[in-house]
Amino acid sequence: MPPPLNTIPARRGKATRLNAGEAIRIINTHGAQVVDTWAFSADDMGEFMSMEHIRPTLGRIFPTAGDALVTNRRRPILMFEEDSSPGRHDTLIAACDDYRYGLLGCTDYHENCTD
Numbered sequence: 001m002p003p004p005l006n007t008i009p010a011r012r013g014k015a016t017r018l019n020a021g022e023a024i025r026i027i028n029t030h031g032a033q034v035v036d037t038w039a040f041s042a043d044d045m046g047e048f049m050s051m052e053h054i055r056p057t058l059g060r061i062f063p064t065a066g067d068a069l070v071t072n073r074r075r076p077i078l079m080f081e082e083d084s085s086p087g088r089h090d091t092l093i094a095a096c097d098d099y100r101y102g103l104l105g106c107t108d109y110h111e112n113c114t115d
């Protein structure tokens with residue numbers, strides 16, 4: 001039986017609980033839209049995947065397939081197993097948020113990845 005397929009609506013988020021050894025596949029079906037990704041330890045939400053810790057651990061700013069993605073405690077939390085995207089994976093630019101859209105001129109709430 002294939003794993004369940006969950007759709008992430010545009011401008012929205014989805015959370016999935018993974019146990020050690022389980023995997024998640026993210027498929028972008030609508031072109032080049034960015035998919036911001038977070039990972040938190042189920043045992044302690046204060047431990048989370050951290051780009052500022054991933055960069056020095058890898059020694060570069062673009063993670064690639066085969067890399068372990070680490071937490072703010074420098075422990076692996078996700079393994080980046082496969083990559084079929086045509087571009088690089090950014091670790092520098094913060095996920096979009098309502099404040100960013102405000103700076104871009106939005107005067108009402110704007111859906112965003114951070115929320």
Ligand SMILES: [Zn+2]
Binds near residue numbers: 036095
């Ligand atoms: Zn976003």
